[in-house]
Structure formats: structure tokens, C-alpha cells
Amino acid sequence: MKRVLLVLLACLVVAMSLAACGSGDSAAPSTSQGSAVSSGTADASNAQGLPGRFAETKKITVEVFDRAVDGGTKAEDNFYTNFIKEGMLRDYNVEVTFVPVPRWTETEQMNNLLAAGTAPDVCLTYSYPTVQTYANMGGIVDLAPLLESNKDKLTDLYSLLGEENINWNKDPDKGTIWAIESMLFQNKRINTFVREDWLKKLNMAEPTTLEEFETMLKAFKDNASTLLGANANKMIPFLLSVDIGWTADHLLTSFIPNSFTDSEKEYFANNFDDRHLLATGYKNGVKKLNEWYNAGLVWKDFPLYPAGDKNIDNQMKAGYVGAFIHNWDYPYRNGDDSIAANIKKLAGADAAYVAIETFKNDAGVYKKFLSAPIDRKIFFPSTNKETEASLLYLNWISKLDNRKFLQIGEEGVTHEVLPDGIIKSIATTGEKFMNSPYNIDYTMTINGLDLGDKDLTTKSVALGYAGVEPKYVQKAYELTSKDAFIEKHINVGPIKSEEGMGPALKEKRDNMLVQSVTAKPEKFDSIFDSGMKDYLASGGKAIIDERAAAYDKYHK
Template identity: 60%
Template sequence: MRLTRFLTIVSLCSVFALAFAGCTNSNNNESASPSNSSAPPASEQSSASPSANAADAKLEELGLDSNLRFKETRKITVEIYDRGNTGGTKPEDNVYTQFIKDGMLRDHNVEVTFVPVPRWTEGDVINNLLAAGQAPDVAVTYSYPTIQTYANMGGVTDLAPLVDDYKDLLPNLWGYLTEDNINWDRDPNTGTLWALEARLNTLNRINTFVREDWLKKLNLQAPTNLQEFEDMLIAFRDNASTLLGDDADKMIPFSTSYDVGWRTDHLTTSFIPDNITDKDLFVYGFDDRHLLYPNYKEGIRTLNKWYNEGLVWKDFPLYPAGDATEDNLMKAGFVGAFIHNWDYPYRNGADGITANLHNLVGPDANYIAVEPFPNDAGVYRKFLSAPVDRKIFFPATNKEPLASMFYLDWISKIDNRVYLQFGEEGKTYEKMPDGSYKTIAATDEYIMNSPANIDYTITSNGLDTGDPDLTVKSLANGYDGVDARLIEVANQITTHDGRVGKNAKAGEIKAEEGQGQALSAKRDAFLDQAVVAPVDKFDAVYDAGMKDYLNSGGQAIIDERKAAWETLYGSETMLK
């Protein structure tokens, strides 16, 4: 008898609890007396007993009691990101890990040990751990190609039979991730499932920010189109003395970073035709900076023009990931506009950009989110992620797959997620009259090393109180020293006119294996070179860089994706 069928019988067993001693559910462990007047007729008892016995036998086979606790303690290891936060807590040993350990031991008799992995080199470290056969039982990465590579070598557990056969044991996991996220990566040809996709609760991605106080000082309105945005940058440049006084020579009208693709996305994607098909989004969408979408080059051309007119930070290509130079320029008040993560200037409390601006410039010195880049249809299109996030997988060395699945189910339970997101009332948050949560900056063992503890809520990224209205209000409350108005505006704009990614369900694209990091590095390098090139050299630099990108594996991926789409959908260009 399949486990799903058998577990359905277990759930029905409670109906007959008064008739069968020992047939219990997790909420009632007391057996009723057979002589109880509400007991069913003997004929019903005799027909139900074999099924009840089969259910008990199956639980026994799995080593579980009727409350889904292992009769003998099981042990698992779980990956946790180490972000190296100054003043933070040990990621593998703190209040929150203890909450999880205590809960898993209490509810499932499973001992959990956390294994720290450096966040910023997690891809390389997971690679090395997998190669050595030492990866944690429950592992997490943003890189699906890494998982696919090791799956092809026999190093990853196929999760398909686990999620299918244990479905009735995992109500929180299935209820939270739903069929879509659980089966997002299931191969349509082989049926294998190498990873589960965590749920991205909010699709907030990036925003365009401008100095609100500078707009007021120059009597400018917030820009609503490309020309107005460019005119604003020119006004910042030409009025540097008015805005910065003795520091006029430090004026940076528009700032970006070496990662031009991410940091100018609202500008570049505004050049993409609004009628782009789902087919093209899939075929060319493996680069998450949208590099290969039609007309993208014209967005970079605009940046090149601005750079040569002194509107863009001239030193932006010199500083690698993690360097604080650009942030320090923003904190000092020298940057007029930039594009970045949707809430970037509001983060980090007293150490953040907004707090420093208030201290150095004044309380009115704020960055505000704006929408200045309509596309050819007049739409402020944002290409948003599908509602998926980190990829959760079990290395083949995992000897406790059911205990590991219970772990994923446990952290998906709403009560556990809310505690991990918000912490302890009176220590890390206060409950507001409207029921929302307001974050309190912790300075002791309750410090969270990641926003809303997303490194522990690995099936979930982003606040989720279970009530959408309270979630939005709690989100706005969560930025110490920042006017909630700024958060509300940023939250509204970042997904406005968004086009959410869809799942083409094409399965493995073999040409992508091992290519992600190399192609990303090539992309970043040639985009930087194209932006800083003399205007009359732009086309030559951009085209040479794109040719190298395509010849280095990009074209092979495009070709395989195109073939996969046409095999699945023929001449159709849109997903239903």
C-alpha cells in the first residue's frame, strides 16, 4: 500500500477513535473505551481494524509513533550561512538555532547540528563539500547549476519519491510551498526532482532612488520619464555648488557599480519592447541581468552617454563586491541618484545610509523611490522573479531523508516562521495597536545575522505574518529611524507594472552546466568597458564583448533553450 493512501487512513482513523483503542492523532492521545455508547456497530469495527492495523504497521516501519516522533533519536546536519557580521551572533549557535533544535527534538525527536558556510563564497564552498562527500544533510544554494552538476554525478538525492510518498506527513511544507514551488524543478522527462524552491514572499527587487531634498532645493519635480531624469542629473551636476558648497567637486549625479546589469536594471529594461514573448523571456532569460533581451544595448548606450557627460560616478568600475566606498559616498551626501535593491538606503539602522545622511546633512536629507523609465508602451515595466528563491537539496550522503523532510516541514509552520522572522516580543519587536510588528534593534544574543532571519527560514524569504495587511504594515515598521512613508512608496513602486517570471518546465539545459559564474564575469567586464568607452567607440566595445560572451557558451545555451521550448510548446510563444 502506498504511503499516501495509508496516511489518508491514518487521518480518517480519528473518526473511529472511540471504537479503537490506540488509534490516535497528534491532538488526542487518549484511547476511548470500546463500551462507549457512541461506538460504531461491530460490522464497522471489523472492517476498519485491518486498515488501522496497516497504518500502525507503516508508522512502525518508519520508526515513528502516532505523533510523528521517531522512537529512536535521529541526527541531521543543516547548512547555515555565515555572513561574518561584525557584532553578530555565531550563526550555528544562538537563540534562534536553539529554538529550532529544541523544537525539532520535542516534535520529532531529531537532533539538529548547524554547519556554517560563508555566504559570499557559498557556491565554491558547497562545491568543495559536495566533492568531498561532506556536505550537510540539508543544503541550500542560489545556484541550481551547481546542484544539477552534482546530481549528474550521483551526488544529490532525488526528492521526488520523498515529497510524493511522505506528502501527508508534511502538511506545513506542502501547504506553504504549494505544488508550484515543490515541483518547480521536477524534470518533465525523467521525473527527477533535485531541489525544492523556497518561497519568495515578496517580489520586491530594485528601485530608482533620488535625493528628495535636492529636488526641493532646485525646485524640481520627481522625474517621470527618461528625459526628465536626465535633465535632473544635469541639474545636479550644474548646481553642485548650491547642493554641496565647498564639496562641489565631489558631486556624483548618478552612481552605479561594477555590476552594471543589476545596478541599472530599471533603465536598461525600459528599452525592451513591452510585447516580448514568454518564449523570448525563457530562451534569453538565463542571464538574470536581462543582458540578452532585445534592445538592451540601447540602455547601456544611454549610460555611456551619461558617463561621457560627467553624470555618472567616474570610478565605479574600480571597486569589487563588498567594497564600502560607494556606500560611504552616499552616506556623506555626495550622490544624487542611483538604482539598487528596493530598500537599500533604508537598511542597517544607525549604520545605514539614511541615518548617516540625517546626521551629516539634516533630517530632510532622504532618498525617495521614483519611477522615471516607461517603456515603448508607456508602462513602467519591471521584470520580476518568479516566486522562487533559494534551492534546497539533500546531498546523496544524507542518511536521514525523512528526518530532513520533517525539518523542512517544521520551519515551514506558521508559528515557527513568525518567531524566527520577528524574534522575542519586548526584545526584538513590539506589537502595535493594529496588530503589526515593529522591530526593536537587538544588541544582545537576539541579534539577527540576516534580515528577518532568512538564513534560518530557508523555505521562506521575506516577511510573512499570515495576514497580508499586517505583513505590509510590519514591513513599513521595520526600518529604525526611517519615515514609514519612504518604505511604503518604495514597496509600492518596486513591483508596479511588474511582469512575474513563469516556469517553462523545460528540465535540464545541459549547456548551462558550469557556465553561470564564467559568463557572469564576462558580462560584468564588458558592460563596464562599454559604459566608460568614448562615445564613438561604444558600438565596437559592446559588440566585441557580446560576441565573446556568446562564443564562450552563451549561444549554446540559447540554442538548447530554444530547442527545448519548441519541443514542449511547438510554435506557441506564450505560456498559459
């Protein structure tokens, strides 16, 4: 009997040793550090892998914006998605599948996915009302208890976002968190750009007032043959898109009285539209665009192309556009296929877009409206059955080493390191091309370059646009946030009247602005006023009233 027991004991020891050896992933041990996961669903003692690796492979799906970039790669399957997939499998034993969503219709697409119950496990959107709508229907996971119970495992996520961004949307009464806010690391937004070489040809200085800007547009139109030669009939003094609130932002907001932001309550109640449609004086800015359109100073065909349509950028790339308003660095993006690179190929080495300040408000200030340091809203739909693995995904992409690689890529391929440590981008094509600036579509917890050193980051931004002289980027970087008004975080919990209204009100806003700009001058007032009346009656007024009441409740 003793011999039998000894044999059985020996067999048991061997079996346990074999089981222990087979409990980890077959990949080589990771040398990076991570957060330990101690729940019963994860292997906290796995000596062969990163502390926190799951014993059994978990599978999650992650949303990624698809920008359909010319010369780009598949948003859901490329060099950078593979880097993330391999890292998550190695470090946490989590298998990641990316789900592409069109960038320019992301709100509508996300509504469809959530309604169908097919949304990815990890989602992001710019529309918080969309999140709130489905949260009220039981379609969104409350992150508050998950974040609290897993906080010790999410050190990189908390280090990047801080308590403020993570708790930004926390309900002041119920304590629920339906979405966390990613970090807007460089709070930059919009610039006004003009063709510097055209100004030189016409012996004109950069315009510093609305009147000078208008004079410049007229000069571009009147001298189309000088500037464009045989393509004179394709001249576009000022470019617009159907997203007028964005591509005319600096002009429109310059008509808003400087005092509009003095009343915190008034600003909060009327500022749910991120294009500032409801601000005092906005109509006057739209009327100025109407004047320009009827005078032939604005692209006649702009209503034909939806936001994000490639033909809009193609007008600039072809060298037909004198001035436009867009993202603060827009002409310098995308390396060899950037707007800046294309106009140099067609119009010569001197061809360039330069950022300017030209639209003063009534106080003589070039006031820019910037958001608080928040960006995309990250949330988990209720169909997510792997919430812990999803949180670890957010932690993994928030780790400095991981997001730094995603933002600047490989040394010698997508960037070079100068002697003083500054990062200089290299124009890249093929599999390692980045579809978005600093790969922001894969670093969903941060928008903006962060190298871990503020001074190094700032200097590197100027060299982050391959083929573009740093002086242009530096000027654009400075002007876009000069004299900025940064929105304050005012948390009043959910606004019921906003739920589900985002896409509908956006469509009404864009349509009324397009119709107003393209109207005959004598029809402008009636078209704008009727459009605004419809916008307010369709939910806008209810939102204003509820926001004002909520402000009084929590902040009076």
C-alpha cells in the same frame, strides 16, 4: 518452577517499563503540534515528545548565508540559530549545525563544497544550473520519492509551498526533483532611489522620464558644493557596482521593447540570464551608462569593488550619493545602521532616499521584470545520510509559529504589537539583531514577511523598518511591482548546455558590462560587441538554441 517464572516475568515488566521511560529526550514535552513520523527510523509512539521525534538523536548540517553585516552576529551561531537548534532537538530530536557560506560568492562556494563532497546536508542556492550540474554527476539526492513517501509528515512544508513550488523543477520525462523552490512571499525586486532632500534644495521635482533623470544627475554634479560643502569632490550623482545588471536594472530594461515579452518562446529562450543581458535593446541602455560615466555622472571607482563590498554602501551612508538602483527596500534595511539612518545622522533629519518611477519603455510603461513566486533552490547533496531528518527540518522552519518568530523576533525587543495587531519593528542591536530582512537566511523556505493574515502582513511591512517613516516604505512597496511583468513557469526539464555554465557566464557578463561602461565613447561599440560575441561563443548561443528546441518539444 512457577515461582521462578513469576519472578522472571515481574523482572521483565520492570525492565520494559524502564526502557520505555528512557526512550525519549530528557527535554520537557513540546506543546507545539507536528507531523507524525511512522518510519522504522523514528519513534512514532513517543508520548513524551512531539509525534515524530527520533528515538536516537540525529545530526544534520544546514547552510546559512553569511552577509558579514556591520554590527551583526555570527551567521552560524546566534540567538536565532539557537532557537532553531533548541526547537529541532526538542521537537524531533535532531541536532542542527549551521555552516556559513558567503552570500555574495555563494555560487562559487557551493561549487567548491559540492566538488569536495563537504557540502552541508541542507543546501540552498540561487543557481539552479549548479544543482543540475551535480545532479547529473550523481551528487544530488532525488527528492521526488522522499517527498512522496514522507508527505504525511510534511504538512507545514506543503501548506507553505504548495504543490507548485515543490514540483517546480520536476523533470517532465523522468519525474526527478533535484531541488524544491522556496516561496517568494512578497514578489518585490528593485527600485530607483534619489535623495529627496537634494531635490528640495535644488527646487527640482522627482524625475519621471529618462531625460529628467539625466538632468537631475547633472544638477547634482554641478551643485556639489551646495549639496556637500567641503566634501564636494566626493559627489557621486549615480552609484554603480560591478553587478551592473542589478544596480542599473530599471535603466537597462527600459530600453527593452515592450513587445519583447509578447513571444513566450523568444522570451524563454533568451531569458536564462537573470539580468536580461540577451534582451533586444539592452545594449542601448549600457551605452547610456557609458555616456554618463564619461560625463562624470557615475562613480568612477565602481570597478574597484566587488559586489557586496562594504565600501559601496559606505558611499551612500556617508551621504555622497544622489541616486542609485538596488533591492526595493535597500536604504531602509538594518535599523540604526541602515543607509537611511546614517544619512540622517550626517545630513540632518530631512535627508532621505525616496523611490521614484522614471524609466519608461517605448510604450510609455514603467515596466518591471519580476520572477515567478520562487526564490532560493533547496536541495540535499548525495553526502546527506539523514534525508528524513533534513526534510523534517524544512517542515519545522515552515511551520507558521516557528517562521513567524524568526521573522519578527521577540515582542518588546525586536517588535511591538499595535492595538490593531499590526507589527511595528524596533531597532535592535546585540545578540537579537537580525542579519537579514525578516531573517530570510534562517527561513529558507520563505522570503518575505508572512504573519498568516494578508492585510495584517501588508500593513506591518510598512512598519517593519525601524526609524524609517512608513510613507517611504509604502511608496517603495507599491512602485517596485507596479506595471510588472511576471515570468511564467515554463518547465522543459534540464537544459544540458546550462550545466556548469552559471558562474563562468556570469563572470563574462559582469566583465563585459564593466568594460563597456568604462570604455572611451569611440570604443564602446567594439568592446560591447566583442564581449557579447565571446559570451555567446562561450556557451550562451548553445543555451539559447537548446531552450528554443525544448520549448517546441513541450509547449509548441
